[in-house]
Amino acid sequence: MSELLTPLLLAVLAIVDAGFSGYRSAAGTSALLRKDAYYRRAIRHGLRCGAIACALVAGILGVLFACAATEQVWSDLLGGAGVLVWSFGVYATLVLLGLGVWFVAEADLRTLASVLVLGPFTLIRPLWIAATCAVAALGATTWLGGFAPLLAGVVQLAIEPWLRRAWAVGGARRR
Amino acid sequence: MSALLEISDLIVDCDPETGERRDVLRAEVVARLRASGQHRAARLVLRWPATDGVLDRAHCDVVLLRAHVEMQRLSEEFLQGDRMRLLLEPMLAALRAGGVRAPYRVLDIGCGLGYVVRALAASGGLGRDVELLGCDLNRALVDRAEALAREERLDCRFVRGDAFRLEAPAHIYLSSNALHHFHGAALTQFFAQQRSACGFLHYDVQPSPFSALGAWLFHRSRMRKPLARLDGCVSAARAHAAATLLAAARRADGPLVGTFDAARSFLSVILRPMQCVVGVQRELAPAFLRELGPLARRLGELA
Numbered sequence A: 001m002s003e004l005l006t007p008l009l010l011a012v013l014a015i016v017d018a019g020f021s022g023y024r025s026a027a028g029t030s031a032l033l034r035k036d037a038y039y040r041r042a043i044r045h046g047l048r049c050g051a052i053a054c055a056l057v058a059g060i061l062g063v064l065f066a067c068a069a070t071e072q073v074w075s076d077l078l079g080g081a082g083v084l085v086w087s088f089g090v091y092a093t094l095v096l097l098g099l100g101v102w103f104v105a106e107a108d109l110r111t112l113a114s115v116l117v118l119g120p121f122t123l124i125r126p127l128w129i130a131a132t133c134a135v136a137a138l139g140a141t142t143w144l145g146g147f148a149p150l151l152a153g154v155v156q157l158a159i160e161p162w163l164r165r166a167w168a169v170g171g172a173r174r175r
Numbered sequence B: 001m002s003a004l005l006e007i008s009d010l011i012v013d014c015d016p017e018t019g020e021r022r023d024v025l026r027a028e029v030v031a032r033l034r035a036s037g038q039h040r041a042a043r044l045v046l047r048w049p050a051t052d053g054v055l056d057r058a059h060c061d062v063v064l065l066r067a068h069v070e071m072q073r074l075s076e077e078f079l080q081g082d083r084m085r086l087l088l089e090p091m092l093a094a095l096r097a098g099g100v101r102a103p104y105r106v107l108d109i110g111c112g113l114g115y116v117v118r119a120l121a122a123s124g125g126l127g128r129d130v131e132l133l134g135c136d137l138n139r140a141l142v143d144r145a146e147a148l149a150r151e152e153r154l155d156c157r158f159v160r161g162d163a164f165r166l167e168a169p170a171h172i173y174l175s176s177n178a179l180h181h182f183h184g185a186a187l188t189q190f191f192a193q194q195r196s197a198c199g200f201l202h203y204d205v206q207p208s209p210f211s212a213l214g215a216w217l218f219h220r221s222r223m224r225k226p227l228a229r230l231d232g233c234v235s236a237a238r239a240h241a242a243a244t245l246l247a248a249a250r251r252a253d254g255p256l257v258g259t260f261d262a263a264r265s266f267l268s269v270i271l272r273p274m275q276c277v278v279g280v281q282r283e284l285a286p287a288f289l290r291e292l293g294p295l296a297r298r299l300g301e302l303a
């Protein structure tokens, strides 16, 4: 993978994940039937937060890297990002397959996809993120290389609770 | 240890006739939950506000409404409106073919926030001769259901009260996720009160070796309100086996009864998380089966 492609893919995965967090923050808060616009707004909200979070993490790492720039640190950062991209890519592919089944299948298969794939994957998401970031951090040989995946993981995990609180305050009212 | 209980059944007590709310003692609810081994549920209720030991009604309503909004996700993801329509359309067609006088009153017993009734109204097409009605004992739920229907300009109505004591009886009774609230004599009574209806369709969770795990996974991942999580898991554990439902419905000596989608194999247990008890008067049954077409294969014997 080219040097730029890895961080770029990671940013895309993080932003899409934040979009899903946005959806989850609104799900189960409105009993109306027609909620497409409501959910679209929640997803857009999540995507925006994801983009801001990515910029924040990139900014912090950029400043730290400027202070401690070496070949080894750069290679650590790219190595860590590679681990994250692979792991989150596998997760995203499985979830998208589950969603694909949900969208095209008839009622019973949909239910199965919901219970067997989408539900469990939502449940293990925090664990998956934490474990992946821990593995990436442990593989690093420099402190910044170890710190970067941990920072990314913490920020990504903080997005959903934050979105949920923000939606509970403002989003539900603007139903 | 006594049978599992749902918190939402314990915290609201309404006089079925007048609809008047009766005081509920927090200590009594907690004691009942503890006696059935549901200590987490007991701890939850213990934290709720009470005056002189009586649970705060406004608080209970807010908690209950939020939990119901969240639990609507179950009906949405399981396409409960579509499932009901699948059987309701043929049943209505059978009524028309059988010369039953219109308009046809379709009543959802224990409608909660009225998701199924509203979904049926929203997708339309049942016919102008059909009156969609939801009924629940709980005023807070019915008021919200009515407000939601009005906000989306849906052609359906909601009333508070005992579904079996309304002025005009229904032609077809429906329910979803309600059967497991009735046990023993109450279950028999539930069906006996629909003895003279043209038909009924009652959907509930299919009990299976996987339903407890499935319900836990679903509620853990989809619900955030503790009440929704706790009651959701308990409701799957309380679901009746098809044989129990059939026995109770047949004891009522009313319409012919069969089960739709009741598990017959390992695969169907996994694929079909919901089953439906179907009742149809003997003289309407041939038309109903005809209208069902290939779906009739999923219906067990009507007897």
Ligand SMILES: C[S@@+](CC[C@H](N)C(=O)[O-])C[C@H]1O[C@@H](n2cnc3c(N)ncnc32)[C@H](O)[C@@H]1O
Pocket: B071, B072, B075, B109, B110, B111, B112, B113, B114, B135, B136, B137, B138, B141, B161, B162, B163, B164, B175, B176, B177, B178, B181
């Ligand atoms: C678990 S809720 C089901 C709500 C809804 N059908 C759903 O799927 O979310 C069961 C409801 O049945 C109501 N109920 C029980 N007996 C009733 C009766 N005889 N008439 C009307 N409502 C009744 C209770 O008040 C309760 O709200």
